[in-house]
Amino acid sequence: MFLTKLALKNLARHRNRTLITASIIAFAVFFYLLLDSLIGGMTEMSYEMIINYEAGHLQVVTEEYWAEEEKLPLKNLITPEPELMTAVKNVPGYLGSSAELNFQAMVSNGVNELPVIGRGINPPDFAGVINLTDYFVEGEMFRVGERRAFGVSPAVIGKRLADLLKVQPGDYLTLLVKDRHETFNTIEAEITGVIHTGNPLVNEGLVYVPLDVAQEALAVGDRVSKVLMKLENKNRAPGVAKELAEQLQTINPRLAVYSWDQLEAVTVAGAKQMGNRLIMVIILLIAAIAIINTVILAALERMEEIGMMKAMGFQTKEVIYTFVLESTGIGVLGGILGVLLGLAGVGVFTVVGLDFSGIIDMAPYGIPVVGKIYGVWNPLSFVTVFAFGVIVSLFSSILPAYWAADKDPIKAIYPK
Amino acid sequence: MALLEMRGLTKIYDQGKIEVPALRGIDLTVEKGEFTTIFGPSGSGKTTLLNLIGCLDRPTAGTIIFDGQELGGLDKKDLAIIRRHHVGFVFQSYNLIPVLTAYENVEFAIRLVNKYEKKEIRDRVMRILAAVGLAGLENRKPNELSGGQKQRVAIARALVKEPKLVLADEPSANLDSKTSEEVLQVMAKMNRELGTTFIFSTHDPLVMEYARRLIEIRDGQVAKDQRRE
Ligand SMILES: Nc1ncnc2c1ncn2[C@@H]1O[C@H](COP(=O)(O)OP(=O)(O)OP(=O)(O)O)[C@@H](O)[C@H]1O
Ligand SMILES: [Mg+2]
Numbered sequence: 001m002f003l004t005k006l007a008l009k010n011l012a013r014h015r016n017r018t019l020i021t022a023s024i025i026a027f028a029v030f031f032y033l034l035l036d037s038l039i040g041g042m043t044e045m046s047y048e049m050i051i052n053y054e055a056g057h058l059q060v061v062t063e064e065y066w067a068e069e070e071k072l073p074l075k076n077l078i079t080p081e082p083e084l085m086t087a088v089k090n091v092p093g094y095l096g097s098s099a100e101l102n103f104q105a106m107v108s109n110g111v112n113e114l115p116v117i118g119r120g121i122n123p124p125d126f127a128g129v130i131n132l133t134d135y136f137v138e139g140e141m142f143r144v145g146e147r148r149a150f151g152v153s154p155a156v157i158g159k160r161l162a163d164l165l166k167v168q169p170g171d172y173l174t175l176l177v178k179d180r181h182e183t184f185n186t187i188e189a190e191i192t193g194v195i196h197t198g199n200p201l202v203n204e205g206l207v208y209v210p211l212d213v214a215q216e217a218l219a220v221g222d223r224v225s226k227v228l229m230k231l232e233n234k235n236r237a238p239g240v241a242k243e244l245a246e247q248l249q250t251i252n253p254r255l256a257v258y259s260w261d262q263l264e265a266v267t268v269a270g271a272k273q274m275g276n277r278l279i280m281v282i283i284l285l286i287a288a289i290a291i292i293n294t295v296i297l298a299a300l301e302r303m304e305e306i307g308m309m310k311a312m313g314f315q316t317k318e319v320i321y322t323f324v325l326e327s328t329g330i331g332v333l334g335g336i337l338g339v340l341l342g343l344a345g346v347g348v349f350t351v352v353g354l355d356f357s358g359i360i361d362m363a364p365y366g367i368p369v370v371g372k373i374y375g376v377w378n379p380l381s382f383v384t385v386f387a388f389g390v391i392v393s394l395f396s397s398i399l400p401a402y403w404a405a406d407k408d409p410i411k412a413i414y415p416k
Numbered sequence: 417m418a419l420l421e422m423r424g425l426t427k428i429y430d431q432g433k434i435e436v437p438a439l440r441g442i443d444l445t446v447e448k449g450e451f452t453t454i455f456g457p458s459g460s461g462k463t464t465l466l467n468l469i470g471c472l473d474r475p476t477a478g479t480i481i482f483d484g485q486e487l488g489g490l491d492k493k494d495l496a497i498i499r500r501h502h503v504g505f506v507f508q509s510y511n512l513i514p515v516l517t518a519y520e521n522v523e524f525a526i527r528l529v530n531k532y533e534k535k536e537i538r539d540r541v542m543r544i545l546a547a548v549g550l551a552g553l554e555n556r557k558p559n560e561l562s563g564g565q566k567q568r569v570a571i572a573r574a575l576v577k578e579p580k581l582v583l584a585d586e587p588s589a590n591l592d593s594k595t596s597e598e599v600l601q602v603m604a605k606m607n608r609e610l611g612t613t614f615i616f617s618t619h620d621p622l623v624m625e626y627a628r629r630l631i632e633i634r635d636g637q638v639a640k641d642q643r644r645e
Pocket of ligand 1: 457
C-alpha cells in the first residue's frame with residue numbers, strides 16, 4: 001500500500017534520528033536481556049544452593065510440621081519406620097535419603113551466645129543427599145557413633161559462625177536447647193570440622209550434630225523432623241512427590257511429600273522474577289519516551305506536509321497510520337539490534353560469569369549466593385522483550401501521531 | 417448548472433475578544449470550466465474565500481453549493497471526502513513530500529481516489545507529468561527540481577485525479593516573473609485541454625493577465641467582477 005511505502009521512506013529520511021531512537025530501544029532491550037540473564041542465573045543458583053546444601057529434591061514430612069516449619073517445632077515429627085523408608089527407597093530414580101532433626105538452639109563458646117539452627121544428622125545417609133566433602137575448610141565430618149573425650153558430642157559448623165565465635169576444630173561449644181517438654185537441656189560438643197559452602201545460611205547459622213545426640217537431648221525418641229531425598233533428576237521431583245505421597249497415605253495419612261520447587265525460599269526466588277517485570281516496565285517506558293519524542297519532532301517538521309495531505313483529503317487515521325508504521329519500524333529495528341546485542345552479551349555472560357561476592361552481600365536479600373554468577377539463556381525473554389519493544393513503539397506513537405494528524409489543515413499549511 | 421454558488425458568504429475569525437470580519441457577504445457564481453483569478457490587497461480575504469470554497473473551512477454565515485451539493489450540513493469527514501475526490505490544491509510553497517520522487521508525489525494523489533487500475537495509474541501519471549512539461553524528470557526528488565518545476569509537479573498532483581475544481585492560493589508568489597508566467601501558461605493549458613475549473617489568487621498583475629474572469633475583493637466584499645475573452 002502507498003501509505004506503507006511512504007512510512008518506510010520516512011524512516012530513511014531522518015536516518016540519524018531513526019538510528020538514535022532505534023539505538024535507545026536496542027540498548028533498553030539489550031540491558032533487559034542481560035539483567036534477565038543475570039536474575040535467571042541468580043535464581044538458578046539459589047535453587048541449586050537450596051537443593052544441594054539444605055533441602056534435597058524431596059522432603060517427607062507431616063503437613064502440620066511443614067506448615068510451621070520456620071518455628072522448628074518438636075511436635076508433629078515422623079518416625080522413620082521400615083515401611084516408610086522402604087517406600088522412600090523404591091521411588092524411581094532414587095539416589096539417597098537422610099532423616100534429620102532440626103531444632104532451635106543458642107550456641108555458646110563460653111563468652112558469646114548466638115542463635116542457630118541445630119541439625120541432627122546421620123553422616124552416611126546425609127552424604128547420600130547433601131555432599132559437603134568439598135566444602136570442609138578445616139577438619140572433617142564426624143562418623144557414626146563418634147564421641148569425643150568424656151562422651152562429648154562431635155559437631156560441624158559453618159566458617160562464618162566459627163569466625164564469629166572465634167573457634168576452630170578441637171574447641172568446645174555448648175548448645176542450649178529446650179526439649180520436647182520445654183525443659184532446658186544442653187549439648188556439649190567439640191568441633192570436628194568447619195565448612196564453607198555457597199549457602200550463607202549454612203555458613204552462618206547451622207550446627208550439625210549426630211542425630212542420636214539430638215534425639216536424646218530433645219527427648220523425642222527415635223523421631224525426626226523430616227526425611228530428605230535425592231533423585232537422579234530434579235525435574236522429575238514433582239511427579240515423584242505425588243506418587244510417593246499417595247503410597248504413604250496407607251502408612252500414615254498425615255505424611256506429605258514436598259518437592260524442591262514448593263520451598264518457600266524458591267518462591268522467594270520466583271518473586272525476584274516480579275522485580276524483573278518491573279525492570280521491563282521501566283525499560284519499555286524509556287523506549288516509549290524515545291518514540292514519543294521522535295514522533296513529535298517528526299510531526300513538527302512535517303507540519304506543512306501533514307496539512308497538505310489533509311487538504312488533499314487524507315483522513316486523520318491515514319496520517320496516523322504513516323506515523324505509527326514509521327515508529328513500529330523504528331521499534332523493529334531497535335528490537336533486532338537489541339536482540340543481536342543481547343545474544344552476544346548473554347553469550348559472553350554465560351561463559352565468563354560475574355563475581356558478585358566482593359561487591360555486595362546478597363544474603364540479606366534472601367539470595368543465597370557466593371562466588372561467580374553465570375548468566376542463563378532464556379529464549380522466551382528474547383521473544384517477549386522484542387515483542388514488547390515493537391508493541392510499545394507502536395502504541396506510544398499513537399497519541400502523538402493523533403495530535404499531529406488531527407491538526408486543522410489550514411493551520412498546518414500556514415503554520416504562522 | 418453552475419459548479420459553485422455562494423450566497424451571503426460571511427467569515428468572522430474569533431480572536432479571543434476581538435472579532436475579525438474577513439468576508440462580509442460574498443455572492444458569486446462560478447461556472448464549470450472557468451479560469452478565474454481572485455485578486456485584491458493583502459488582508460482583503462482571498463485566502464479565506466479559497467479555504468471556504470475548498471471545503472477546508474466553514475463559513476460563519478451564508479451558503480456554498482458545490483456541484484449541486486449544499487456544504488453547510490456536512491461534517492469534517494464529509495468535507496474531507498469531497499476534497500479527496502473533487503478538489504485539487506496548489507500551494508504557494510508547493511508542499512511536495514521530500515522523500516518521494518516527482519512521479520511518486522503525483523502517484524499518491526491518484527491512489528488516494530482509488531478509482532483507477534494499476535496500469536492506468538502509471539499511464540495517467542506519466543501523461544500528466546508530460547503535459548505540465550516534466551517529461552524525463554519523473555524520478556527527481558523535490559530538492560533536485562527548480563521552484564517552477566516543483567510547482568508543475570504540484571499542478572500535476574492537483575490535476576491527476578481529474579477533480580472538478582483546482583484551487584491555487586498565490587501559486588506564483590515564490591517564483592520569479594518568467595517562471596510565474598510559465599506556470600500560469602501550464603495552468604491555462606490544462607484548463608483548456610481538460611476543462612477543469614481553476615480559481616487562483618494573486619497579487620501579480622502579470623499573472624492576472626492569464627485569467628478569463630477577474631474578481632476583485634476588497635475588505636471581504638466583491639469589488640469588481642469582470643469577464644473577458
Ligand atoms: N486564522 C485567522 N484568525 C484570525 N484572523 C484571520 C485568520 N486568517 C485570516 N485572518 C484575518 O482575516 C482577514 C483576511 O485574511 P486573508 O488571509 O483571507 O487575506 P488575503 O487576502 O489572503 O491576504 P494576503 O494577500 O496577505 O494573503 C485578515 O484581516 C486576516 O488578518
Ligand atoms: Mg492569502
